[in-house]
Amino acid sequence: MKRIYTADNVAMAWHVRNVLEQHDIYAEVKNEKTYSIAGEIPITESLPEVWVRLFYAKRAEEIIKEHMFPNNAEGKDWVCGKCSEDNAPSFNICWNCQTSLDVNLD
Ligand SMILES: [Zn+2]
Known part of the structure; x- marks a missing residue:
């Protein structure tokens, strides 16, 4: 453990x-x-x-x-794993295809 x-x-x-x-x-x-x-x-x-x-x-x-830290507290942009668009740190879902950041982190 x-x-x-x-x-x-x-x-x-x-x-x-x-x-x-x-x-x-x-x-x-x-x-x-x-x-x-x-x-x-x-x-x-x-x-x-x-x-x-x-x-x-x-x-x-x-x-x-x-x-x-649901809003990506490190303040980095993230790239959607589905459509490869850049997303601002404050977004929890992709602005383009609505894939959630949780899914992208999986
Ligand atoms: Zn996307």
Whole structure:
């Protein structure tokens, strides 16, 4: 297992877990309970974490990135994988053929 995401709160951890599950990646939320006693232990050990099997880690990280930063936070133009048109970073779907950025990232 590998930790692929540290969330600010339990809800966010579960959101990430659910997103991964929609992509057929089984994930576990850890530190849910320790989170509830945050303040008594170092904060870095108390934040909820999302873990996946090592085999899925790379793909899971990519999925999280695209879901947590849906507007392509790196601010780079992207090229549609279907029609090869350039798209602005703020577009989540291709302006030309409406293929979603999610599909292009797959
Ligand atoms: Zn396109």
